[in-house]
Amino acid sequence: MPDKPGALHRAAEIITRYEGNINRIQYDRRIDRNTVFFEVTAASRAYRKILEELERIGYLQTSLQPVAFLKFNVYLPNCPGALFDFLNHTTSSGANITFLDFDDQGQHPERLVVSLNIEDASLIDALLNRLKSKYRLEIVEYDTTGEKLDDTVFYLRLAQKLRNYVGNAEDAFLMKFLHDINHIAQELSNLRKDPVEVFENILKVGETLSRTSGEGFYADVQRVRIKDGIELFCFQLPCGGNIYLFDTPDERVMIDTGYGIYQPDVVNALQHYGLGDLSLLKRIYITHADADHCGAAGYFAAPSYLNKETLKITRETSRAYGSSNQGCILEEIYTKMINLFSRFTPPSNVILFPEIPVQAEEVEKRGAFPLIARFRIGDLEFEALQGLGGHMHGEIFYLCPEEGLIFPQDAVINFRSLSQERTEYNILADYLMTSVNVDSTLAREERNALMSLILELESELSKKGKKCLICCGHGSVSELEGGKLVEHSGSERYLARKTP
Numbered sequence: 260m261p262d263k264p265g266a267l268h269r270a271a272e273i274i275t276r277y278e279g280n281i282n283r284i285q286y287d288r289r290i291d292r293n294t295v296f297f298e299v300t301a302a303s304r305a306y307r308k309i310l311e312e313l314e315r316i317g318y319l320q321t322s323l324q325p326v327a328f329l330k331f332n333v334y335l336p337n338c339p340g341a342l343f344d345f346l347n348h349t350t351s352s353g354a355n356i357t358f359l360d361f362d363d364q365g366q367h368p369e370r371l372v373v374s375l376n377i378e379d380a381s382l383i384d385a386l387l388n389r390l391k392s393k394y395r396l397e398i399v400e401y402d403t404t405g406e407k408l409d410d411t412v413f414y415l416r417l418a419q420k421l422r423n424y425v426g427n428a429e430d431a432f433l434m435k436f437l438h439d440i441n442h443i444a445q446e447l448s449n450l451r452k453d454p455v456e457v458f459e460n461i462l463k464v465g466e467t468l469s470r471t472s473g474e475g476f477y478a479d480v481q482r483v484r485i486k487d488g489i490e491l492f493c494f495q496l497p498c499g500g501n502i503y504l505f506d507t508p509d510e511r512v513m514i515d516t517g518y519g520i521y522q523p524d525v526v527n528a529l530q531h532y533g534l535g536d537l538s539l540l541k542r543i544y545i546t547h548a549d550a551d552h553c554g555a556a557g558y559f560a561a562p563s564y565l566n567k568e569t570l571k572i573t574r575e576t577s578r579a580y581g582s583s584n585q586g587c588i589l590e591e592i593y594t595k596m597i598n599l600f601s602r603f604t605p606p607s608n609v610i611l612f613p614e615i616p617v618q619a620e621e622v623e624k625r626g627a628f629p630l631i632a633r634f635r636i637g638d639l640e641f642e643a644l645q646g647l648g649g650h651m652h653g654e655i656f657y658l659c660p661e662e663g664l665i666f667p668q669d670a671v672i673n674f675r676s677l678s679q680e681r682t683e684y685n686i687l688a689d690y691l692m693t694s695v696n697v698d699s700t701l702a703r704e705e706r707n708a709l710m711s712l713i714l715e716l717e718s719e720l721s722k723k724g725k726k727c728l729i730c731c732g733h734g735s736v737s738e739l740e741g742g743k744l745v746e747h748s749g750s751e752r753y754l755a756r757k758t759p
Contacts, residue, residue: 260318262292270295273312277305285445290454291413294320296441322430323418323437327380330358330400333390334369345371345394352386353379372399378415414441417458424465424600436599439592443691446589450693460687465600467684468520471497476524476755479678480532481736481748483728485662489637493736494528495750496521498684499551499601500732503666506534507637510541514657514666515732516555519602525555528753537561544634544643545606546668546732547654548572550597556606563606566631566645567614568653573605581652582697589692597688612643612655625658626715627708639664646670649702650695656709662728663720665713669695669732670705673744676735685733713739 260266274281283298301309313319335341349356358374377383380403390396418433440461444454479495494502496517503514517525529535545553545565556563572580579590612632615622623630628644639659646654650669657666688695696702716727726738728747737744
């Protein structure tokens with residue numbers, strides 16, 4: 260909308276005239292003085308009329324064409340009307356002047372420094388050809404990536420950057436995504452967070468995932484011999500959750516899959532460690548529905564074991580589904596965003612764990628957690644334990660009591676084992692949702708219950724001279740020493756091979 264008095268009032272009048280209800284409006288001149296987000300409910304015919312009138316007066320944005328930035332020096336003749344004639348050319352090209360510098364007392368009195376934003380980049384050549392026919396020109400800078408644009412076109416610049424992480428999305432999709440992102444900024448601004456910082460952190464999520472995939476991929480790998488013939492691999496990916504892989508004589512079994520964007524890189528890493536034959540990957544066990552734990556499961560042929568609640572969340576629009584925080588807009592929009600940036604591909608070949616009957620009087624438990632299933636990996640017997648729903652509704656922990664292996668997913672993490680880059684990435688999610696746990700009170704209870712269970716296991720294992728191995732959702736495989744998590748064994752760095 261034009262940056263002038265009455266513009267907002269005029270738009271609201273059109274919406275009101277057709278009995279439209281404005282559910283949400285967001286305008287922050289500090290971010291973008293020409294962009295206003297309206298969320299409107301109206302009858303279908305009235306809604307079309309609202310759009311037609313807004314478009315007729317030039318208020319409705321229907322596309323997000325890439326905007327080019329052009330900076331050049333033009334040498335004008337020293338005569339009356341010279342600047343006016345020059346501006347005729349820039350105006351006719353639809354360019355928006357963002358900077359002019361003309362100093363007739365300086366070293367170059369005839370030189371005018373000009374910066375332009377041009378929404379239709381195809382017009383640039385025509386403009387330059389017209390100008391070159393009349394003036395001496397020096398091109399200083401030309402950019403179509405959005406990096407050099409100023410904040411007069413903030414949302415167009417943001418859209419250009421987002422295209423790097425969401426691929427060739429249609430304008431309608433990208434505009435809806437911008438609306439969602441703006442809603443996050445509005446909600447966090449109400450919590451006194453800087454909206455520009457919010458946008459920067461959103462872009463950091465996409466940039467980090469993009470930069471650390473492909474040739475930028477790496478993993479920190481721990482190899483733990485569990486017993487004769489059974490080895491456990493822990494792959495700490497650049498961002499997000501760990502992947503665990505059991506290598507046994509007859510099969511391989513995976514616990515969690517990491518982000519979808521890393522799946523080709525993970526397959527290369529598996530090949531590097533002699534685990535590349537995916538026909539031997541017979542089963543995948545999912546801990547919970549976050550994209551960094553099950554987002555690559557759909558790329559693998561092996562069936563994924565999970566419970567009904569986890570399956571439903573992978574089909575919903577919010578990771579907070581089923582929790583006390585279900586209606587939180589931050590959770591919903593973050594879910595859409597991270598699923599998009601990380602190429603979320605949840606399991607399609609699914610085997611559900613049995614449900615606990617609602618009226619069941621006696622449910623077998625391990626500590627505070629209902630035992631919902633038993634299964635074997637090699638000759639190791641595992642229990643699937645239903646979590647309390649602190650980190651996420653539907654979460655499952657996996658436990659091998661005999662060997663003291665426990666997979667507590669994100670309920671127990673050795674934060675000190677995280678690299679600086681992983682820590683910084685994890686902080687982004689906490690910032691954008693205010694908490695990575697859908698129920699912080701339950702999350703504390705859950706962690707305490709898990710630590711009690713680990714201490715109980717430790718007591719039994721110490722009789723055999725063994726330690727409990729805590730296979731955290733993030734960070735290293737760890738064990739308890741003096742009540743603190745310490746890394747069980749060293750890791751080695753796997754680096755993606757560069758393309759020749």
